[in-house]
Amino acid sequence: DAGVTQSPTHLIKTRGQQVTLRCSPKSGHDTVSWYQQALGQGPQFIFQYYEEEERQRGNFPDRFSGHQFPNYSSELNVNALLLGDSALYLCASNRGLVLGYEQYFGPGTRLTVT
Amino acid sequence: GQQLNQSPQSMFIQEGEDVSMNCTSSSIFNTWLWYKQDPGEGPVLLIALYKAGELTSNGRLTAQFGITRKDSFLNISASIPSDVGIYFCAGRFDNAGNMLTFGGGTRLMVKP
Numbered sequence: 001d002a003g004v005t006q007s008p009t010h011l012i013k014t015r016g017q018q019v020t021l022r023c024s025p026k027s028g029h030d031t032v033s034w035y036q037q038a039l040g041q042g043p044q045f046i047f048q049y050y051e052e053e054e055r056q057r058g059n060f061p062d063r064f065s066g067h068q069f070p071n072y073s074s075e076l077n078v079n080a081l082l083l084g085d086s087a088l089y090l091c092a093s094n095r096g097l098v099l100g101y102e103q104y105f106g107p108g109t110r111l112t113v114t
Numbered sequence: 115g116q117q118l119n120q121s122p123q124s125m126f127i128q129e130g131e132d133v134s135m136n137c138t139s140s141s142i143f144n145t146w147l148w149y150k151q152d153p154g155e156g157p158v159l160l161i162a163l164y165k166a167g168e169l170t171s172n173g174r175l176t177a178q179f180g181i182t183r184k185d186s187f188l189n190i191s192a193s194i195p196s197d198v199g200i201y202f203c204a205g206r207f208d209n210a211g212n213m214l215t216f217g218g219g220t221r222l223m224v225k226p
Contacts, residue, residue, distance in 0.1 A: 032211065039173070042118075042202050042216030043157070056213050090156050102147060103214065105156030 001029060003105035006091050012112045013081050021076045021109045025093030031055075033103060034066060035090040043090055048108040049074050050096045054099075086113045117141055121204055126225040127197065133190040135201060137222040143205030144159070145215065146179050146186040151200045160201075167215035198222050 005024045008105035012101050013019050021101045035043035040088045045058035049068035072093075078085055088110050120137045122169035127133055137146070145164055161172050163179035163186065170177055174191045186203055200221050204214040 024132070035214075035216075040145075040219075042120075042204075042218050043214075046215040048213060058213065102159050102162050104159070105149075107154065107156050 004029075004093050004104050005008050006069045006089075006090055006106040006109050008014035008109060009107070010110045012114060014114055015081055015083060017081050018077065018079045019081060019111060021078075021089050021091075021111070022073065023076070023091030023093075024073045024107060025091075029101075029104070030071065030072050030093050031094050031096035032068060033094075034074070034076045035092065035105075036060070037088040037090055037108070039087070042092075046076070079112045083113050086111060117215055118203055118205060118217035120220050122220060123218065124221040124223065126223050127193045128224075129194060130226045132206050133193050133197070133222065134187065135206075136185060136187045137203030137217050138185045139205055139215075140184070141205075141207075142183040143209055143215075144183070145206040146177070147206070148175075148177050148186070148203045149204060149216075150204060153199075156182050157202055159217040173191075193222075195224060198224055 004026050007022045031046040034046040037043040044059050047057040048055045052068045065077045068074045088108040090108045091106045094103045095101040118139050147162050148160045151157045161170050161177040166183050167181045168179040176189045178187045200219045202219050203217040
């Protein structure tokens with residue numbers, strides 16, 4: 001039973017560019033959340049997708065956008081990259097809105113903006 | 115910014131020692147979770163707490179949901195080398211699968 005998978009593992013981009021990160025949820029899960037984890041800090045919630053719609057959003061600018069596909073996989077897009085966007089981006093999945101089904105995290109994508 | 119304060123930020127352990135860490139919030143949470151993160155990996159769920167006052171164990175780990183709903187504690191008994199890593203508390207306002215607010219983490223290291 002595959003867990004949450006993310007691609008790519010590492011990515012280096014230049015300031016001003018755009019990036020797309022991908023996530024496949026754990027089998028049986030239909031909800032995907034994205035988190036940004038800066039070095040030495042805890043993860044910060046970006047947004048959550050359920051039934052192909054954004055359900056909740058954290059305190060992140062519109063440069064951060066996402067999408068969920070019918071097979072429940074998800075993409076995170078970041079436009080006009082800033083140096084401060086360098087971080088580990090974590091994807092988490094769970095079975096939506098069911099008590100006791102907590103979020104399982106993937107290994108993350110390490111984004112470096114130069 | 116983060117609303118959860120974790121302490122200590124880091125600590126050294128010797129094999130066999132008991133370890134305690136805690137997490138406090140200015141806001142009430144209805145769910146408290148504890149995760150462990152190893153280098154190069156995502157956080158792994160250790161314990162989930164859903165009721166104020168609840169005490170839950172997972173092997174050598176025991177966590178409590180504070181009665182004020184503004185704090186939580188994690189204890190590790192008889193630590194072993196593989197306990198090394200970063201422990202995060204996380205709170206959630208509702209009970210079902212929504213956004214988590216994380217603390218800054220407690221880094222556990224082995225005494226040389």
